[in-house]
Amino acid sequence: MSTVNVSNLNKIFNKGQTNQVDALVDVSLSVEQGEFVSLIGPSGCGKSTLLRLIANLLEPTSGDVVVAGKSAKQARLDQDYGMAFQQAGLFDWRTVSKNIELPLELKGWDKTKREARAKEMLDLVKLPEFSGHFPWQLSGGMQQRVAIARALAAHPPLLLMDEPFGALDEMTREHMQAELLSICAKTGTTVVFVTHSIPEAVYLSNRVVVMSPRPGRITKIVDVKLDGQRNESTRERPEFFAAITSVREALRAGGGHAHAGAGVEDR
Amino acid sequence: MIARLRAVLPPIVFGVAFVAWWEAAVKIFDLKPYFLSAPSKIWDQFANNKSLIWEATRVSGTNALVGLIAGTILGIAMSFLLSRYKILGDIVTPLAIALNAIPIFVLVAVLNNMYSITSEIPRRLMVTLVVYFIVLVNVAKGLTQVSPTQLELMRSYAAPESAILRKVRVPNAIPYLFTALKISAPAAVITAFVSEYFGGAQNGLGSRITSNIANSKNAAAWAYVLGACLLGLAFYLVSIIVESAATPGGAKRTSGRSQ
Amino acid sequence: MSPLAQRIVRRSSMFVVALLFVAALWELYKVVGPEDGGALLGINILPRSNDRAMPHIWDMLSRYNRPELRSSERKIWRVVLAGAWFSFRLSLVGFAIGTTVGVLLATLMARFKVVERGLLPYLVVSQTVPLIALAPLVVSWGGKLEVFGYEWPRWLSASVLGAFLAFFPVAVGTLRGLSSANHASLELMDSYAASWTQTLFRLRFPSAIPFMVPAFKLAASASVIGVVVAEISTGLKGGIGRLIIEYAREATGDPAKVFTAVFGAALLGLAMAGLVAAFDLYVMRNRPKEAT
Numbered sequence A: 001m002s003t004v005n006v007s008n009l010n011k012i013f014n015k016g017q018t019n020q021v022d023a024l025v026d027v028s029l030s031v032e033q034g035e036f037v038s039l040i041g042p043s044g045c046g047k048s049t050l051l052r053l054i055a056n057l058l059e060p061t062s063g064d065v066v067v068a069g070k071s072a073k074q075a076r077l078d079q080d081y082g083m084a085f086q087q088a089g090l091f092d093w094r095t096v097s098k099n100i101e102l103p104l105e106l107k108g109w110d111k112t113k114r115e116a117r118a119k120e121m122l123d124l125v126k127l128p129e130f131s132g133h134f135p136w137q138l139s140g141g142m143q144q145r146v147a148i149a150r151a152l153a154a155h156p157p158l159l160l161m162d163e164p165f166g167a168l169d170e171m172t173r174e175h176m177q178a179e180l181l182s183i184c185a186k187t188g189t190t191v192v193f194v195t196h197s198i199p200e201a202v203y204l205s206n207r208v209v210v211m212s213p214r215p216g217r218i219t220k221i222v223d224v225k226l227d228g229q230r231n232e233s234t235r236e237r238p239e240f241f242a243a244i245t246s247v248r249e250a251l252r253a254g255g256g257h258a259h260a261g262a263g264v265e266d267r
Numbered sequence B: 001m002i003a004r005l006r007a008v009l010p011p012i013v014f015g016v017a018f019v020a021w022w023e024a025a026v027k028i029f030d031l032k033p034y035f036l037s038a039p040s041k042i043w044d045q046f047a048n049n050k051s052l053i054w055e056a057t058r059v060s061g062t063n064a065l066v067g068l069i070a071g072t073i074l075g076i077a078m079s080f081l082l083s084r085y086k087i088l089g090d091i092v093t094p095l096a097i098a099l100n101a102i103p104i105f106v107l108v109a110v111l112n113n114m115y116s117i118t119s120e121i122p123r124r125l126m127v128t129l130v131v132y133f134i135v136l137v138n139v140a141k142g143l144t145q146v147s148p149t150q151l152e153l154m155r156s157y158a159a160p161e162s163a164i165l166r167k168v169r170v171p172n173a174i175p176y177l178f179t180a181l182k183i184s185a186p187a188a189v190i191t192a193f194v195s196e197y198f199g200g201a202q203n204g205l206g207s208r209i210t211s212n213i214a215n216s217k218n219a220a221a222w223a224y225v226l227g228a229c230l231l232g233l234a235f236y237l238v239s240i241i242v243e244s245a246a247t248p249g250g251a252k253r254t255s256g257r258s259q
Numbered sequence C: 001m002s003p004l005a006q007r008i009v010r011r012s013s014m015f016v017v018a019l020l021f022v023a024a025l026w027e028l029y030k031v032v033g034p035e036d037g038g039a040l041l042g043i044n045i046l047p048r049s050n051d052r053a054m055p056h057i058w059d060m061l062s063r064y065n066r067p068e069l070r071s072s073e074r075k076i077w078r079v080v081l082a083g084a085w086f087s088f089r090l091s092l093v094g095f096a097i098g099t100t101v102g103v104l105l106a107t108l109m110a111r112f113k114v115v116e117r118g119l120l121p122y123l124v125v126s127q128t129v130p131l132i133a134l135a136p137l138v139v140s141w142g143g144k145l146e147v148f149g150y151e152w153p154r155w156l157s158a159s160v161l162g163a164f165l166a167f168f169p170v171a172v173g174t175l176r177g178l179s180s181a182n183h184a185s186l187e188l189m190d191s192y193a194a195s196w197t198q199t200l201f202r203l204r205f206p207s208a209i210p211f212m213v214p215a216f217k218l219a220a221s222a223s224v225i226g227v228v229v230a231e232i233s234t235g236l237k238g239g240i241g242r243l244i245i246e247y248a249r250e251a252t253g254d255p256a257k258v259f260t261a262v263f264g265a266a267l268l269g270l271a272m273a274g275l276v277a278a279f280d281l282y283v284m285r286n287r288p289k290e291a292t
Helices: A047-054 A072-077 A096-107 A111-124 A140-152 A170-187 A198-204 A232-236 A238-254 B002-028 B039-048 B050-084 B086-101 B104-114 B121-144 B148-156 B161-198 B205-214 B218-246 B250-257 C003-032 C057-063 C076-111 C113-126 C131-139 C154-178 C183-191 C196-234 C240-249 C257-283
Strands: A002-013 A021-032 A036-040 A062-067 A081-084 A158-162 A190-195 A207-212 A217-223 C038-040 C043-046
Touching: A002 A047, A002 A190, A021 A047, A021 A190, A021 A217, A036 A047, A036 A198, A047 A062, A047 A158, A047 A190, A062 A072, A081 A140, A081 C183, A096 A111, A096 A140, A096 C196, A111 A140, A111 A170, A140 A158, A140 A170, A170 A198, A170 A232, A190 A198, A198 A232, A198 A238, A207 A238, A217 A238, A232 A238, B002 B039, B002 C113, B039 B050, B039 B218, B050 B086, B050 B121, B050 B161, B050 B205, B050 B218, B086 B121, B086 C003, B086 C196, B086 C257, B104 B121, B104 B161, B104 C196, B104 C240, B104 C257, B121 B161, B121 C043, B148 B161, B161 B205, B161 B218, B161 C131, B161 C196, B205 B218, B205 C131, B205 C196, B218 C131, C003 C057, C057 C257, C076 C113, C076 C154, C076 C196, C076 C240, C076 C257, C113 C154, C131 C154, C131 C196, C154 C196, C183 C196, C196 C240, C196 C257, C240 C257
Parallel strands: A036 A190, A036 A207, A081 A158, A158 A190
Antiparallel strands: A002 A021, A002 A062, A207 A217, C038 C043
């Protein structure tokens, strides 16, 4: 059974008004359990919109979203997914531990169970000694790791990520990508990942979904054939470059821009 | 059109409902006049005593205006000194912070003894003092908190301090001055008004309110309160108008921030 | 020493310097100023510098250690301190009522847009009108009004006036704070399917604290002003305002006396401000420190 199933999805903002935007037109996609899928495309291609429709933070104009075999809304109410954003979005007034406990608190977990889980998650993201720190005492990369721990705290089968490493510097970013993959390998979590960066998408994903704007749609899905454990040497393998090239060509073919792939980082 | 209606309608409905509820409450619960007077009674009193209220408003308003102008001029002058000599700023800032917490209007009690009994000077001096510190603190902030990049740029041009003052500091301080004026204008009215409670000539709005209550003419007292509100509102509106006249582009931005 | 402690020490020592400076100016004017006042540019603006209008600083200070009245044994510092304490308690009650009402109103406005649209313009306008004009009216309820069989005490009017002045800045500041929660955090709470109250207490209120504290500072001084004005405009007994009025009347015979009460009012204001400052330090202790 697929974890996410999107069929014939349409999203139109300001329908019938002069500033109508066709954010997504007739989008269908299914993400299998344990799969890592990236959404890539220039600004305005609807990749963030698609992620928010899966998260039920937006309602579709038409079409269906099924998450973990339920309607998107029911999946949100049942907390079947965790979410991470470009800004870590940790609460300044809560310790690292308390930040990770937030979703559990909202679910009504009792204190001891919450604390045990927070400890487990901190071990997972390799920050066990920082549980009593406040977020502003941590570096950007560490904050983002806490945000991932928070997203995974309830052990959801699905992780939705909206450019989570976009605000990090290049070195930290590559390091975080490797960390994310090892976390997912341990937990078996399915991931839908929005990004601007072609190498990031290719390095992380089983499949890269290439989207294009005006109207927002899926133009191509690139299968990344990198078998086995991915590590630093993966970035130098010919298959890696081949996948990057096919994603770049797909972006160029998608058009919508005179200058191909504008807004997509080539790093 | 619909958007404007949505913005204007709720306040109007709330306002009308509030006054109607007030009027009805006074009638239904038979509230005694010493507690609340009905809006209709207050309006009658206001209409009947228009010339008396206007006279009292003129007295309080003049005191507020004189103090506002004097305090603004002195405050601007002092803020230039403050931005020039850092030590002055270090001394004055804690004083200004402390004065913010203190009900300084009680100084009228002292000032009254320093002038002749019927003099309006103590009240005007008090307003001046209140306005002075508001203007001083804000304008000094505007003169000193300029962007470091702009300062570096000017230094790279080898611009003298006087040119930096004219080209960078003063333009930066203008919005702060108008913020100060918007705070000072109502504060001046309030101070002018409270100063009258300390005795002296019984000719302003504040003294009229107390004397009317002393004579159990509460509806009349409310009418003077209405006059006081109109005076405060007038001062505030003028400060906004002055601001938008002086800064054609910037007015919208700064007034937007205060909402 | 922590930077905070350093700043406090530097500011307080500069404050003392400023006070000494003002005192020196005062004494200097007494030397050079005209005994019976005078004109500058045709306006009688120069104050009288004689000892009845402007007593020496040391006379003001030594006055504290002498009895209030010739007939009584009670030193005046006791009387002033008692008056300031009385007014302090009234201000505290006013502050408590005012902030509670302010926070509730702000929450209501944050919850229901239509309430915000209807009420906020009045809140903004109310900042510009001298609500203090209501003081004598509100105080005149005392001793006459009965609420559920209880007689309305006169002192409560003073507190209500303090509350009246205090709740506006709190309502406006809290509302701004409640709507300051950033978009991503709100989306996060949405993704948790959190209810409105859960979001209110776990996200909106904590985000609002940095906006509420300055509002509380304004409210603290506003409640003091409300109480003192109420005392002065109606002669309410027991507080510092009444002492100022009484002592000012005795100024011809005992000019230093009124200053003891004026300084008492200053102390009252500083005490309220100090209370809020302590609260500020407490709630912000775990927040990122901004350089100021």
